Amino acid sequence: MDKKVKVYSTPTCPFCIRTKQFLKDNNIFFEDVDVAADQEAAKEMMQRSGQMGVPVIDIEGRLIVGFDKEEIKKALGM
């Protein structure tokens, strides 16, 4: 079963780009949420993660802050 993945990101953040590239390279489908364009989504990200850094990756409700490849792999069961 594919896991539900959401990436909160800004278009200018290098590690957001690397995170999304990593997911694409591994054929993981994800919802890309641009918190620079969507203030509501930005608030939601800050409330859920309790911090203001991007990217935040939501894998089936589990939040990972930053491009932490090992944690992302673990959460995806790779």
Added chain:
Amino acid sequence: MKFPAGAGHFPPRPGNGGNMYDLIIIGAGPAGITAAVYAARKKMDFIVITGDIGGQAAWSGDIENYTGYQFVTGPELVSKFEEHMRKYAIETKEGEEAVEIKKGPAGVAVRTTKGAYEAKTVIIASGKKSRELGVPGEKEFKNHGLTYCATCDGPLFAGKDVAVIGGGNSALDAALQLMRIARRVYLITNAPAFTGDPVMLEKVRASAAVTSMVNTEIKEIIGGKMVTGIRIKKDGTEPTLSVGGVFVEIGLIPNAAFAPEVDKNGAGEIKVNCRNETSVPGIFAAGDVTDVPEKQIIIAAGEGAKAALTAFRYLSRMR
């Protein structure tokens, strides 16, 4: 490049201990990755230990001076570097950082956040990191309103009052980005004047959203769950500025504290000669962590290549 006959291949983990690598590369920015590609092509037995892939290059915006790419972004170039490195079966310890390296009689011992290794040679290519303010509240509020990357996190501060700390180009660049997003930008330096490019300074000064403050010290970052203000010191008083964001842009420092034995210059950069040799035989260094003039991606990459070839020659002489 010609090498002495018979020096071309090293058997895996040769000699003493059975667990000693030919080489450990610390860092995987442009210098470390290029060193890894060269070491792989020389069939050296080596590992790469690094916190992340790409280093500062991953944080770069638009790059227009890396030969062969008229235009490329930092993340794209790093992906290309990584792809090139992955072409070879290179053992990479990612998310692991060097804590201490120590030269012994047989080789160099490398202690990391996750383990301990030994190698005949080491290339330090650990680059630079953002300099910290060193004031109370800085660590607690990192990612809770305090950030070292305006490019990344800037958009999250839309409509807020923010402070940019620093007086050089990176601080001015951050102010230029933020004045379009934030409500008010306090640009604060402890120096008597801003040192960045006059063109950028003019643009910043022309903006009604920016308040510049010189001779102003940061004493403390204040807040609850998130930043709510900073305590500053100016003209003998210590008022508090209400801000929802703090952007620290006060330059970079070399990641070299784990190598106390090697000679460094006044800026803490590792001294190297034109062959990338440090003051300790068997320990080499390359890229922005060194005192090489000019910190550029293409220069760091070239330095990484030189360091790997010098390490290779050093090993050839050892055999």
